[in-house]
Amino acid sequence: MKAAVLGAGSWGTTFAQVLADADTAVTIWARRAEIAESINGLHMNPRYLPGITLPSALAATTDVAAALDGADLVVLSVTAQTLRACLTEWTPLIPPDALLVSLMKGIELGSCKRMSEVIMETAGVPDSRVAVVSGPNLAREIAERQMAASVVACTDEHSARMLQRACHSGYFRPYWNTDVIGCELGGTVKNIIALAVGIAVALGLGDNTKATLITRGLAEMARLGEAMGADPRTFAGLAGMGDLVATCSSPLSRNRRFGEYLGQGLSTAQALEMITQTAESATSYAPVLELARKFGAEMPITEVVAAVITGRLSVADAAAALAARSAKPEWYGSE
Ligand SMILES: NC(=O)C1=CN([C@@H]2O[C@H](COP(=O)(O)OP(=O)(O)OC[C@H]3O[C@@H](n4cnc5c(N)ncnc54)[C@H](O)[C@@H]3O)[C@@H](O)[C@H]2O)C=CC1
């Protein structure tokens, strides 16, 4: 089994380590020469994972054709909004039977497509050749080889199991399922809820508020997911509740930190500048709301996050906007 990981950011580098530690031969493609040189020479990626020593078996290159040569697994770890352009360039170099794996947790602006849909459309491959990895997987903790679990999903069980074997290491336990839609929506919506939690943290609100946002965020995620055809059980699992709890609880989360900066009074542009890494919620809130409208799913927390990001609602008024909504039974559908 040979893997190419395309994208040497925090999660791409960490997942490449997981693959190498699971005895899968892996080459990582980095956009910047200094990152590839540092991975090859020092076994480090100080830009994204300072202080972490990567496996010596992990090879890096800036030559995407070399990384893709003979790859059985092509792991895509750029950002949601750059995937289509990158993959358009890479598609002619991808081996014909390779499984394409998305690590990304976002929705494409404009098309409102999930990452697996962008991959199928751009690379011209069937769903049986596209898998996703999603779960409570804060890169830094996994890079430190702290025990974690995740979900690898593909509509084709055989492909899901193959990916599972390729990334099952001593500290990383992947489960498989066939619910690609549920896993992708879980990963995307939890980033938006984590942003809301970040705002709450910055405002000094306590655990009741956080638990409320997490629980109602889960309801929101499941409502959209079920309307789009996901398996409801996914949202009770690692790619749903698991990732939501990890991201909303962790100061390591870039999406939560983004919310904290907004809560401290920074503008959206200033907050993004502070993060210096990808915070997918900053863009994915818009296509998620479009999907919510299209599929008739009510997503009040996402609406409030969108209003704050676009400057239509102040952070000071955000909690009140949620609390003042009309009273409802706890369980209701998307009507
Ligand atoms: N960091 C984490 O803990 C986790 C991140 N993810 C998801 O993984 C995806 C990647 O995130 P990270 O690696 O954390 O982000 P990052 O900000 O650490 O790295 C982004 C990577 O994308 C590359 N990139 C950006 N624009 C590009 C372009 N136009 N062409 C080529 N490469 C480009 C950058 O060079 C960098 O390697 C995101 O969708 C994120 O939500 C998922 C699970 C965990």
Ligand SMILES: O=C(CO)COP(=O)(O)O
């Ligand atoms: O997806 C993640 C954890 O599972 C990482 O979250 P952030 O992108 O918010 O850092």
